Amino acid sequence: MFSSTNNDVATIEASAATALEASSATENGLGCMVIGFSDKRRQLLASAAEAAGMTVVEWADPKAARIQLLRNPPAMVVMDLEDTSGSAPEALKSLAERVSKQRDLLIAICGNEGNAMEEIWARQLGVWLYLPGVVDDSDLSSLLEEGSQVAARRASAAGRDAYFPEGETASA
DSSP: OHHHHHHHHHHHHHHHHHHHHHHHHHHTSOEEEEEESOHHHHHHHHHHHHHTTOEEEEESOHHHHHHHHHHSOOSEEEEEOOOTTSSOOHHHHHHHHHHTTSTTOEEEEEEOTTOHHHHHHHHHHTOSEEEESOOTTSOHHHHHHHHHHHHHHHHHHHHHHHHSOTTOOTTO
């Protein structure tokens, strides 16, 4: 019983540290949240986002990622849906559907190669980028750098829109 309490405390402390890291990531510039079950692929995508100049936070738990997205959304979310079964896990698909409804959030989905229905589904969500079957030697950093630039332009435009009351323009 004592060890399970220590495990619970350790889990809570780890979650708090990750949330703090996520919070500072989006405050210090363009943040990127990488979500996926595979440690190896999540690290591959996170490294590419870091190489693109973004501050990255990784999440393996879709529920915890969703909470963080609501509290402090980054500029970009990269979700890895690839699964050995060839179809995306429902928890990640559900999260992708919820994330797609957040305004001004750039979404990239890495999916299962050869799954045309998944690609159609992702495109219907309105994702910025859908990548089927990402591999280690893909040049992801250049794609995510382009995404970083798009996210920066969006943030800049959102700031200008917030400054001018509805119906007014910069020249008014």
